Amino acid sequence: MLGTDFRTGSPVWLDLGSPDLDRTAAFYGAVFGWQFTSAGPDTGGYGFFQQDGATVAAAGRLTEESADPAWVTYFRTDGIRATVDAVTSAGGAVRVEPITMGEASMAQLTDPQGAEFAVIQSGTGLQRASQDNTLVWVELHVPDPEAALAFYHRLFGWRAAQMSAPGMTYRVLSIADGDQQEGAFGGVAPLQEGQEARWVPYFAVPDADAAAEAVRDNGGTVLMPPSDIPDVGRVAWLTDPAGAVFAVLKPNPRQAAR
CATH class of the missing domain: 3.10.180.10 (2,3-Dihydroxybiphenyl 1,2-Dioxygenase, domain 1)
Known part of the structure; x- marks a missing residue:
């Protein structure tokens, strides 16, 4: 993470x-x-x-x-x-x-x-991550994942590992040095119909359903209601009142412990 x-x-x-x-x-x-x-x-x-x-x-x-x-x-x-x-x-x-x-x-x-x-x-950055209500994952959605992997590898030397996901092949990204699993920070998924190419931030939450309800109650939109993703956790895609897209993730216990 x-x-x-x-x-x-x-x-x-x-x-x-x-x-x-x-x-x-x-x-x-x-x-x-x-x-x-x-x-x-x-x-x-x-x-x-x-x-x-x-x-x-x-x-x-x-x-x-x-x-x-x-x-x-x-x-x-x-x-x-x-x-x-x-x-x-x-x-x-x-x-x-x-x-x-x-x-x-x-x-x-x-x-x-x-x-x-x-x-x-810069040597500085976010002061907290992969805890409740902080950034835990970033995900790229593009028409051609393989071309994207080549592009970003050229920039940063990222490594990618394939994993099965419902209806797609998902690529898990990790930084160039160190242990690949420990260095994982995001993924690449094929663009779905009606989507725009984008990076989507995921924020860890203690309860994805409660987070989606809070989004709806405060003027945001639920694009994808909370759903369980095998070996990952419970995920929802959302927007804030201005339309900015983000996601929340309640990691499953095994994933959170990594």
């Missing part, structure tokens, strides 16, 4: 573009118990979602009129310029060129199949 021992290719940061930060903060506070803390008066409203003082995600105002509210996953790179150049040479796109913010450099990118992501060159 995803941790906070960040190495090359690790998911290191997660933020949300929102058209209404006050409503966003209230929604995620109701669903996950997060507190929203401003990053300062000069950040345009950007701030951190925190759990007992530990940063578990972030959010900021949408800066492009045409942009849709969405969660963006940031992956660690040790050479941001080389990573950005590799994205463009492979047919991807740069949405935001590398910029420096404090000790970190970041860039916003789109892979060749249209899934948006970001990279960050």
